[in-house]
Amino acid sequence: MIPQPESRPRLVPGCRLNEKSQAQRVLLMPERALRLSGPSLEIVERCDGKHTVRQIITELQAIYSKAEPQKVEQDILEYLARLQEQRALDFE
Amino acid sequence: MSIATSNPLAMVAELTHRCPLHCVYCSNPLELTKRGRELSTASWTRVLREAAELGVLQADFTGGEPLARPDLVELIRAARAAGLYASLITSGLPLDEKRLEELVAAGLDHFQLSFQGADEESAAEFSGTHTHAQKLRVAEWVKRHRIALTLNFVIHRANLHQLEDMIAMAEAIGPGRVEFAHVQYYGWAFENVKRLLPTREQLDRSLELIKKAEERLRGRIRVEYVVPDYYAKYPKACMGGWGRKVLLVKPDGDVLPCHAANVLPGMAFENVEKRPLRPIWEESDAFQKYRGVDWMPELCRSCDRREQDFGGCRCQAFLLAKDAAATDPVCSKSPQRGIVDAILRGINAPPAQVPAEWMYRANPK
Numbered sequence: 001m002i003p004q005p006e007s008r009p010r011l012v013p014g015c016r017l018n019e020k021s022q023a024q025r026v027l028l029m030p031e032r033a034l035r036l037s038g039p040s041l042e043i044v045e046r047c048d049g050k051h052t053v054r055q056i057i058t059e060l061q062a063i064y065s066k067a068e069p070q071k072v073e074q075d076i077l078e079y080l081a082r083l084q085e086q087r088a089l090d091f092e
Numbered sequence: 093m094s095i096a097t098s099n100p101l102a103m104v105a106e107l108t109h110r111c112p113l114h115c116v117y118c119s120n121p122l123e124l125t126k127r128g129r130e131l132s133t134a135s136w137t138r139v140l141r142e143a144a145e146l147g148v149l150q151a152d153f154t155g156g157e158p159l160a161r162p163d164l165v166e167l168i169r170a171a172r173a174a175g176l177y178a179s180l181i182t183s184g185l186p187l188d189e190k191r192l193e194e195l196v197a198a199g200l201d202h203f204q205l206s207f208q209g210a211d212e213e214s215a216a217e218f219s220g221t222h223t224h225a226q227k228l229r230v231a232e233w234v235k236r237h238r239i240a241l242t243l244n245f246v247i248h249r250a251n252l253h254q255l256e257d258m259i260a261m262a263e264a265i266g267p268g269r270v271e272f273a274h275v276q277y278y279g280w281a282f283e284n285v286k287r288l289l290p291t292r293e294q295l296d297r298s299l300e301l302i303k304k305a306e307e308r309l310r311g312r313i314r315v316e317y318v319v320p321d322y323y324a325k326y327p328k329a330c331m332g333g334w335g336r337k338v339l340l341v342k343p344d345g346d347v348l349p350c351h352a353a354n355v356l357p358g359m360a361f362e363n364v365e366k367r368p369l370r371p372i373w374e375e376s377d378a379f380q381k382y383r384g385v386d387w388m389p390e391l392c393r394s395c396d397r398r399e400q401d402f403g404g405c406r407c408q409a410f411l412l413a414k415d416a417a418a419t420d421p422v423c424s425k426s427p428q429r430g431i432v433d434a435i436l437r438g439i440n441a442p443p444a445q446v447p448a449e450w451m452y453r454a455n456p457k
Contacts, residue, residue, distance in 0.1 A: 001311055012240070012268055013237070013238035013239050013240055013268075014201050014202045014238075014239050014240020014241075014268065015240065016177075016201070018149065018175065018177075019175050022175065026149060028149060028150065028177040028201070029202075029240065030179065030202045030204070030240050030242050030268070030269055031150075031179075031242075033101060033149050033150065033177075084311060085310060085311055086314065087268045087269060087311075087313070087314040
């Protein structure tokens, strides 16, 4: 499934980030935890049902301005699709 | 000498051994803890805090039946206050809508509901109780809240023919995740192993059905299938490796590397009432004993899979080969693989030789 640019990814119930105060940020969900850092954390923090896929791409392209924009977009789309398949998020 | 270790990621909190069910494959030890010896609310609250400080991310509340603890709402709240992800692993009774609301308000993240069959009649045969209708009601209640729902179907030789119905049931309920898990043959299940192990033919058919379901449900329901390792070529990395990722606290506060570890002879477990969790995890003999690769027999130590499956399961090595430090006999390289093969031959030989009666267990009051 390819995420649509105007859809808004949102973490599903029971899938959440641990507290900001903790040293290692992780995405918590039933029976698993994904370590997040750098771009993966930036993406997941924006999966709030408010940001569109397009906005997430634009914002990350600005943060990682040294990276090839095309590559950033591709990586984000793949990452979001994978999280959706793992039932970590839905597109609203 | 202590072996350098990472921190545990999950703590299994076995709150009680009391349970309204009498499953023929119960995973609790043969010797159950009595109610009077269960940890207090204050002790559990402290242990949850110690676990979070040790690096644990998730607390899995289980039992017995964790709902049998009147203070469960408080314990969920304590887990969340400590910064943990809170899962409840339950049969769904005793529970009503009001208590579920309290659990959700306390911060419950994930509700895992077990099923013993696809209908009331077969579920009652395996669990010795009528619970199926209640479980269906509970699933509907949970779906009204914003928490994760997992359905866990406990499967085995005598109900595997219902797999298609179970998949259809899961599809109709619509959880985020469904788990079809073969019984693991420890404790009470080991007593009934010959009635629980599926035949090769059953297993192959089930693999096909699961594969189709995975494809059809992809993106909607996450499907997981846990197959019996007796049919595997290599052993499972039991608990992700001994004393590596998980610790388990018993109803009376004993801390174990896995829930069956008290079958192993000569093991002494430390208790959370006597020592904080960190030194128990880092230094106690029970956790050191099979941690890392130094304890391994040469066969495992020289194997390139030693850090993938960690020699397999210690309890299974003891139950089958009578030696807890042996290579797990399900491993195709094990000199004792013949023990597993003999059991499989018995199961697959026509007509299947299976004992006629289940052995039900009584639960402590």
